[in-house]
Structure formats: structure tokens, C-alpha cells
Amino acid sequence: MNDNSNPVLVAGAGPVGLACALELARLGRAVRIVDKKDGPSTDSKAIAVNSRSLELLEPSGVTPRIVEAGVHIRRANLHSGDRRIATMDFSALDHRYNFAMALPQSETEKLLAAALGERGVRVEWGTELTAFGQDAKTVHAVLVKDGRQETVESPYLVGADGAHSTVRHQLKLGFPGAAYEDLWQVLDVRMDGPWGRDEVNVRFVPDGGIFFAIPIPGEALFRIATNRPEEPAALAPAGTTIHEVVWRSDFRIHHRVVESFARDRCFLCGDAAHVHSPAGGRGMNLGIEDATDLARRIVGGGVAGYAARRHAIAKRVVAQTDRLTRMAMLRSPLSRTLRDTLVPLVVALPPARRFLARENMGLNSG
Ligand SMILES: Cc1cc2nc3c(=O)[nH]c(=O)nc-3n(C[C@H](O)[C@H](O)[C@H](O)COP(=O)(O)OP(=O)(O)OC[C@H]3O[C@@H](n4cnc5c(N)ncnc54)[C@H](O)[C@@H]3O)c2cc1C
Known part of the structure; x- marks a missing residue:
């Protein structure tokens, strides 16, 4: 099979599948994107688009549209009851996107799908990936639309099919973690x-x-x-x-990370590979990072390095988000007092403040 003439198959047209398909199309790679839903989602879900996502979506032209449509977020404040205990000022970051954008996920998806459409790729709604197998050169996938079955051959399968991922289940990859x-x-x-x-x-x-x-x-x-x-x-x-x-x-x-982001020619991105608490607003953004990294590797070479790199980053972010979530949800008055005393001291230190702001914006993981 000629790798370049056969479309890469992306399962799932949430923000992550759309970002992957868009980056592939931008780089001149044929791509098909299918989703079992009847049409685009209207759910608001993830709101924050961080600096790293804005940087990654810039070459495809989506970033200026997000910046125009969303609300600029310039700082994050932490309060204990009525007392403000810390502020992280994103505008102090040395980055062209020294802010996050707040935009409902459904709107971000709309902008991604529109940019994809402008490159001649339409999401195939109502089309479910039900089964697949692979050999050394090809993924053989079964798609079902309106009860009709189609078998497609593709050089790669991207599982961007969300937390209950069919691709992850069929690859029999564990999703360890907890709720x-x-x-x-x-x-x-x-x-x-x-x-x-x-x-x-x-x-x-x-x-x-x-x-x-x-x-x-x-x-x-x-x-x-x-x-x-x-x-x-x-x-x-x-x-x-x-x-x-x-x-x-x-x-x-839940907080979970898949045991491997790939098996041979099949890859996982986004919620299919990692889920965690919204503390820090990284969820969708981490998925957009996976998606663009994978697309660039499929086109430019280096797919073999994808799984190890993204696994290491996801493990670190999910562990950090878990610590942040547990710290925020402390119940005992003594530990809460300790937290409310220590947090302002830590955030007052410029290197710590800079690290936290960069982490939030996805700028520490590259
Ligand atoms: C209520 C709610 C609030 C949230 N709030 C936040 C927040 O504030 N901040 C944050 O960062 N994150 C938040 N999230 C999480 C965020 O929405 C996800 O991280 C994000 O949607 C992940 O994108 P994705 O593309 O990986 O997966 P999804 O958005 O889940 O998209 C997966 C797509 O795959 C399709 N699909 C599934 N199986 C198949 C198949 N077999 N064949 C074809 N298509 C298939 C599905 O129909 C779906 O459209 C929230 C989630 C929820 C539910």
C-alpha cells in the first residue's frame, strides 16, 4: 500500500480528532475523519484553550479565530473563602500568547471543523468504527453507517474516540487509574x-x-x-x-493514563489515552498536543517515538493535576490552614510562580 495515497483514518471528531485531521490536512496528508454521532456537539464542556494549544493551532489558521471568538484570560486567582491567597499573572509570561482563551468546546470544535472543511475534508458523521485489525503495512477497519458496513484500508488509525475509546478497548490496552x-x-x-x-x-x-x-x-x-x-x-x-x-x-x-499510546499502526490521542480533573484546565489541551505531535510525526517521520513521549508527558500532567485536585479538596481544618499559609509563600517566589504559570499554559511539556 502506498502510504501517501491512502488516507489516515481518524476515529472521533471531538476537538482532538479534529485537531489531528486538520494538522494532517495542512501538511498535505490525505485523511478521513469519522464520528458515530449524528452531527457536531453543542455541549460546552472544556473552556480553556491555553498558550500551547494556541501555538500549535497557529499554522492551520485556527488560532486567530479562537482569539477573536473567545474571552482573554490574563490571570488566575485563588481564594480561601473570602481571602485571596494567590494570583498567577499569565501576562508576565515571555510568550506571544501570554493569556488563555475561554471558549466553549462546541465553538472550538466548530472552528476546527470549518478550517478542516476549507482544506476539503468533511467529518463523516453517523459513521462508527466497529472493528479493525492490522498487519505490517495496513490497518483494516470496519466502518458502519446507516447499518451499512464498509471495510477500509489505511496506513494508520488514530483513536481520538474519547474516554470510552473503541480503539483502546480493541487493542486491549489497560487504562489504570481511579475515580x-x-x-x-x-x-x-x-x-x-x-x-x-x-x-x-x-x-x-x-x-x-x-x-x-x-x-x-x-x-x-x-x-x-x-x-x-x-x-x-x-x-x-x-x-x-x-x-x-x-x-x-x-x-x-477520573484520573487515568493508558498503558501505551500505540500499538504498531494504531495510535491513541486525547481522552482515549488520558483523563483527569479539570484543575489546571489541561484536559482538552493535552489532547490537542497529542494530536498535533502525532500528525507531524506521521508526515515527517518518527511515529515510533510518539507513544513513549506522550505517555511520559501524560503521566506527569495527570499526577500533577491529581496533586492539585487533592490539595484543593483538603477536608481537615488543620491541613486547610497549612495549605492556605503555604500556597501564598510558594506563589510569592518568582521561579515557582513562573513554573506554575507555564505548567498551566502547557509550556513546560513542549
Ligand atoms: C461535562 C464536561 C465538562 C468538561 N469540562 C472540562 C473543562 O472545564 N476543562 C477541560 O480541560 N476538560 C473538560 N472536559 C473534558 C473535555 O471535554 C475532554 O477532555 C475533551 O472532550 C476530549 O476531547 P477528545 O476529542 O479526546 O474526546 P471527545 O470530545 O470525547 O470526542 C470523542 C469523539 O469520538 C466519537 N467516537 C467514540 N467512539 C467512536 C467510534 N467507535 N467510532 C467513531 N466515533 C467514535 C464520539 O462520538 C466523540 O465525538 C469536560 C468534559 C465533560 C463531559
């Missing part, structure tokens, strides 16, 4: 309050609770989330009024 106990409430709301529209605010509340808010495009719109069962308004700072809930979802968070 956190708490159920999270995630809402997009119209609200007024003391927090600015160019910052993320994270508030530690009693009993291991976290409440956070990030502005999203639209008059007075914010994404808010909490791991507590109370009405979110009860956890917001004084002076906050929630006028309207425009989207909500309750979900349980």
Missing part, C-alpha cells in the same frame, strides 16, 4: 458578581469544596463548577447573583 468520589456540577450561567471578565477565580470552600468561575463569551456569561452538592449560588462569593443557567452537566472525574 474521585465527588460528583461535579458544571454550569454555564449568566451572573453578576465581584469577579472580573479577564480572570479565572478558584474559591476553596469548607468540607473540601471548590467553586470556580471562568468568563465565557456572551453578556455576563460564566462557566462555574463545584464538587459540592449545594446550590452553586451558595458557594459563590458575597455579591454574586446567578440570573440564568444556560447549560449544565453533572459528572464524575
Whole structure:
């Protein structure tokens, strides 16, 4: 099989599959992208697009569109109750994207799909990857659309098919990790309050609770989330009024990393390979990193190095996010007091502050 004439097959048209297909198309590689859903998602889900993703999506022309459509996030504030204990100022970063963009995932996906369409690649909706096998040169995949089965041959299969990945299951790759106990409430709301529209605010509340808010495009719109069962308004700072809930979802968070990101000609990217808490806003961004790295290796050579590199990065980010999540959810008053004393001291140190800001923005993993 001629590697260049046969399309790479991407399973899954979430942000990660779209980013992979787009980068392949930009680099002149034939690609097919299929998704079992009937059409694009309208779910708000991941909001933050960090500096590293903006850098990676720049060559395909998507970054200026995200920057135009989203809200600039210039700093992150940590509060313990009503006391601000630390601020991370992204604008101090020495980077052309020294900010994050806040944009609902459905809008990011729309921009990625539009850019892909401009390069002549349409997502094949309603098309499910149901089975595949591989030999030394080819992946043989079975796609099902409207009950009709098609067998395709492709040089590579990219499994960007989410946390319940068919590709991961069929490769029989373990997904070790665990679930956190708490159920999270995630809402997009119209609200007024003391927090600015160019910052993320994270508030530690009693009993291991976290409440956070990030502005999203639209008059007075914010994404808010909490791991507590109370009405979110009860956890917001004084002076906050929630006028309207425009989207909500309750979900349980896991932290898991697949045992290997590849088996021969089949690769995993995004949630198919790693899931973790939204602390630090890395989830979708880490997937976009996988996707562009893999696409560049497929075109430029070096696919053999993909699995080890991305596995090491994901293990580090997921472990770090887990530490951050546990620190945020501390329950005992003594450990909370200790945390609230130590965090400002650490963040006051310029190297620590710089490391944390770069980590958040995906700039430490390259
Ligand atoms: C309620 C909620 C809130 C979230 N909030 C945040 C947040 O604030 N910050 C953050 O960073 N992350 C957040 N996330 C996580 C974030 O949404 C994911 O990290 C991101 O969607 C991962 O993208 P992906 O493309 O890897 O997978 P997905 O977005 O899950 O896309 C996978 C796609 O594959 C398709 N598919 C599956 N199986 C097949 C198959 N066999 N054949 C064809 N297609 C298939 C699916 O239909 C789907 O469209 C949130 C998730 C949820 C559910």
C-alpha cells in the first residue's frame, strides 16, 4: 500500500480528532475523519484553550479565530473563602500568547471543523468504527453507517474516540487509574458578581469544596463548577447573583493514563489515552498536543517515538493535576490552614510562580 495515497483514518471528531485531521490536512496528508454521532456537539464542556494549544493551532489558521471568538484570560486567582491567597499573572509570561482563551468546546470544535472543511475534508458523521485489525503495512477497519458496513484500508488509525475509546478497548490496552468520589456540577450561567471578565477565580470552600468561575463569551456569561452538592449560588462569593443557567452537566472525574499510546499502526490521542480533573484546565489541551505531535510525526517521520513521549508527558500532567485536585479538596481544618499559609509563600517566589504559570499554559511539556 502506498502510504501517501491512502488516507489516515481518524476515529472521533471531538476537538482532538479534529485537531489531528486538520494538522494532517495542512501538511498535505490525505485523511478521513469519522464520528458515530449524528452531527457536531453543542455541549460546552472544556473552556480553556491555553498558550500551547494556541501555538500549535497557529499554522492551520485556527488560532486567530479562537482569539477573536473567545474571552482573554490574563490571570488566575485563588481564594480561601473570602481571602485571596494567590494570583498567577499569565501576562508576565515571555510568550506571544501570554493569556488563555475561554471558549466553549462546541465553538472550538466548530472552528476546527470549518478550517478542516476549507482544506476539503468533511467529518463523516453517523459513521462508527466497529472493528479493525492490522498487519505490517495496513490497518483494516470496519466502518458502519446507516447499518451499512464498509471495510477500509489505511496506513494508520488514530483513536481520538474519547474516554470510552473503541480503539483502546480493541487493542486491549489497560487504562489504570481511579475515580474521585465527588460528583461535579458544571454550569454555564449568566451572573453578576465581584469577579472580573479577564480572570479565572478558584474559591476553596469548607468540607473540601471548590467553586470556580471562568468568563465565557456572551453578556455576563460564566462557566462555574463545584464538587459540592449545594446550590452553586451558595458557594459563590458575597455579591454574586446567578440570573440564568444556560447549560449544565453533572459528572464524575477520573484520573487515568493508558498503558501505551500505540500499538504498531494504531495510535491513541486525547481522552482515549488520558483523563483527569479539570484543575489546571489541561484536559482538552493535552489532547490537542497529542494530536498535533502525532500528525507531524506521521508526515515527517518518527511515529515510533510518539507513544513513549506522550505517555511520559501524560503521566506527569495527570499526577500533577491529581496533586492539585487533592490539595484543593483538603477536608481537615488543620491541613486547610497549612495549605492556605503555604500556597501564598510558594506563589510569592518568582521561579515557582513562573513554573506554575507555564505548567498551566502547557509550556513546560513542549
Ligand atoms: C461535562 C464536561 C465538562 C468538561 N469540562 C472540562 C473543562 O472545564 N476543562 C477541560 O480541560 N476538560 C473538560 N472536559 C473534558 C473535555 O471535554 C475532554 O477532555 C475533551 O472532550 C476530549 O476531547 P477528545 O476529542 O479526546 O474526546 P471527545 O470530545 O470525547 O470526542 C470523542 C469523539 O469520538 C466519537 N467516537 C467514540 N467512539 C467512536 C467510534 N467507535 N467510532 C467513531 N466515533 C467514535 C464520539 O462520538 C466523540 O465525538 C469536560 C468534559 C465533560 C463531559
